[in-house]
Amino acid sequence: MADKGMITGQHMTAVLPPLFAPDAQTAERVVEFFTAQIRNPNTRKAYLRATGAFASWCDAQGLAALSQVRPIHVATYIEGLRSSIATPSVKLQLAAIRMLFDWLVVGQIVPTNPAHSVRGPKHVVKKGKTSVLSAEEARDLIDAIEIDAPLGLRDRALIGIMVYTFGRVGAVINMRVEDVYVQGRRTWVRLHEKGGKRHEMPCHHNLEEYIEAYMQGAGIAADAKGFLFRTSRGRTGQLSERPMTQPDVYRMIGRRAVNAGVRTKVCCHSFRATGITEYLRNGGKLEVAQQMANHESARTTGLYDRRNDQISLDEVERILI
Structure with missing residues (x-):
């Protein structure tokens, strides 16, 4: 199947494999699954590939x-994948097949549904794989950003939103200028999360400063419908009207980390x-962190909790050799 960012029903019908387009x-039913049933573009692409x-x-x-497809065929396929891809990826493959047949x-x-009775591999995760900065590293990275130009102000504000609101990068880069607003004498931000959910958060005082300086310095405060975080025009340092993409943010973070000496x-x-x-x-509650991060369950939030990393490090240092 095609793996495209923008998918139309007509395009999909033309590239469906014969198994899913015998008539x-x-x-039409398969196309409906991918275009109407699955709204998240990243999930759609992953399920298309699977x-x-x-x-x-x-x-x-x-x-x-x-x-002709029987449970034994799905089970054989899934078992074969276990030797070539990671367990979470195997579970995703099975979920895609099962949902499409449903x-x-x-x-x-x-x-x-031939996939209904097929059991996927067990996979228990107690700690996420995402790398976490110490508070000192995060502070050094933010402080190392030059704020004498719109690009620096933009990058500081963008990183600040992800730190202080726990915002997903996808939600942050989709923000419009109007998603920054004042309520009760405090600046708030509105994040458009997965599934069309709107998530609103008051700003930490540092973030409030970062955003205000960026919007004023970049001259975008009056452009309510414009994207908040925009790409630059070549090497001019001036901002365009186009929104940053996730790869743009990833590259920016890499540059800023190197400049700050963050290893x-x-x-x-x-x-x-x-x-x-x-x-x-610093004493926050897991259930509140769950709400702030807009997670469906506290278990998901717990995967981001790396407080025990410091405990482990302290214990390792007891080995006085």
Whole structure:
């Protein structure tokens, strides 16, 4: 299947593998699954790749029709993946196949879901893999940003939002200028999270300063509908009207970390994890952190909690050799 950022029903129908397009009715139902049922673009792309890979495998096994696919085929496919990709990726593959067949069952395309009875591999995660900065490293990185030009003001404000609101980078780069507003004499920000959810947070006093300085210094305060965080025009240092992308932010963070002498490998998600860890380390409550991070469960928030890293380090230093 195609792996495109923008997907149209007509385009998808043209590139569906034969397994999922034996007739117009089936093809239309499959297209509906990816265009109407799955709204998150990242999930859509991942599920497109997963189901496309499964269709290719079925073709190699001589399974030309959906009615031929049995639980043993799905189980064999999933078992084969375990030797080549990580367990979380295997679980994603199975979830994509299972959800698509569920959709086809509801649409009366197939009578049963062959993936329904297939059990995926167990995977228990107690600690996330995202790298976390110490409070000192985060402070050094922010303080090292030159703020005598719009780009520096932009980068400081962007990193500040991810740290102080626990915002996902995808939600931050989609912000408009109007998503910064005053309420009760305090600056608030509005994040547009996954699933169309709006998440509003009051600003930490540092973040309030960063945002105000950026909007005034960049001259964008009056452009309510414009994107808040914008790319630069070549090497001019002037901001364009186009929004930054996640790769743009990743590259910017890498440059800023190098300039600040931060040796911890950082990514866009590091600041979210850093903010949550420091909040909890300073007496914050997990259930409140969950609300601030807009997580569905406290267990997810707990994956970002790295307070025990410091405990482990203190214990290691007891080895006096």
